[in-house]
Amino acid sequence: MNPKGANPDPVAAVGARVREAARLVATAPSRQRDAALLAAADALEADAERIVVANALDITRAEEGGVSPTVIDRLRLDTGRVASMAGGLRQVAALPDPVGEVLGGWVRPNGLRIHQVRVPLGVVAIIYENRPNVTSDAAGLCLKSGNAAFLRGSSGAIDSNRAISSVLREAVASVGLPEDAVALLDDTSREAAVAFMQLRGIVDCLIPRGGPALIASILEHATVPYVIDGDGNCHVYVDASADLDMAERIVVNAKTQRPSVCNAAETLLVHEDVADSFLPRIADALAGVELLGDERTRARIPAAGLADEEAYATEFLDLRMAVAVVDDLDAAIDHIRRYTSGHSEAIVTADLAAAERFTREVDAAAVLVNASTRFVDGEEFGFGAEIGISTQKLHARGPMALRELTTAKYVVHGDGQVRG
DSSP states (O other): OOTTOOOOOOOHHHHHHHHHHHHHHHHOOOOHHHHHHHHHHHHHTHHHHHHHHHHHHHHHHHTTTOOOOOHHHOOOOHHHHHHHHHHHHHHHTTSSOOOTTTTEEOTTSSSEEEEEEEEOEEEEEEEOOOHHHHHHHHHHHHTTTEEEEEEEGGGHHHHHHHHHHHHHHHHHHHTSOOOOOOOOEOOOOOHOOOOOOOOTTTTTTEEEOOOOHHHHHHHHHOSSOOBBBBEEEEEEEEEOOHHHHHHHHHHHHHHSSSSTTTTTTEEEEEHHHHHHHHHHHHHHOOOOOEEEEEEHHHHHHOOOEEOOHHHHOOOOOOEEEEEEEEESSSHHHHHHHHHOSEEEEEOSSSOOHHHHHHHHOOOSSSEEEEOOOOOOOOTTSSSSSSSSESSSSOOOOOOOOTTGEEEEEEEOSSSSSSOO
16 A cells, blocks of 8 residues: 555556456447447557567667677567458457357246356456567457557567557547556556556456466466466377378478467487488478487487477477477377477377377376467467466366456345345
């Protein structure tokens, strides 16, 4: 509590406004929320040049600070990327509205009529790193699902985020919704971040989008409910019965199609029976990828480096891959159980029994049979968009789309019943 006469906590003050806005967004009709998204899409395209100019300030600071090219690429916006953000909002607007969906209903012997109905979470807080497109993507998903979006980006993208959020707020207000339905906390200090994570009574769900340091901070400081968008130490296991042409395509795609994302494969496991034939060919197919293997792998791929415990536990997010030869399916499952981050795990096999065992015994948000881990994505799953991929088990697991930004309540109708 603040001493008498002291200025209120600025983070809590912004949060209070978002909380009030959330009440109005939750009861707004679907057509009004869709109109806000369409207006925001049009406004992003109309103001693309202003956004790109603001982004250039962030890029200049990043380059002067020696930030890696990969991070700068994530940070960079141009008119094409702004147009893609606008397209994403239009795509979300076209999706079915989850709010009000009846999940089930029944009548009790006493005549009570009970329905379970999908409702918004309320205030969804997102804390994220140098990806200014998240400002638009997260706001759109929150609005579509009847929530208010409380955003806290990184210092490295602050000018971009301010420009984008300003456009979004004006668009939301233009259709009669409160502009605080989208709010950016532009204090990027560590103290403000911790305060953001501790807004009990204001934030209904916190979703972090970032690396291990951000996740560690959430685990240490957050006092509000959160869903971890977790690491992706993903495996592909090539079984003894695998079609090796198929296995090669899957492994190459899972590792190289976009190596810097959480659903890229980081470890390849190969059954001993096919190691002699498969490992040399996959080493050729993965030219440009640094391979780290155990001794049995290095016997077949002499150029591979030596993999240690850390290598098998690491999410590289780069053109590096750990490799191990395993005796059988049991050994593959044991390896995955030991090192998995619970994101996505794949088996390549022609053996139905092996596939069924793998899907039953491997504990991950997504388990794939004869398909690349790169498919574990909200759009690829048909959800239209996602706000992250949860590696938790409560309340969401896997790609978090519109339904995962809602909860449920029971609506009970009676005719005067009282409990005896």
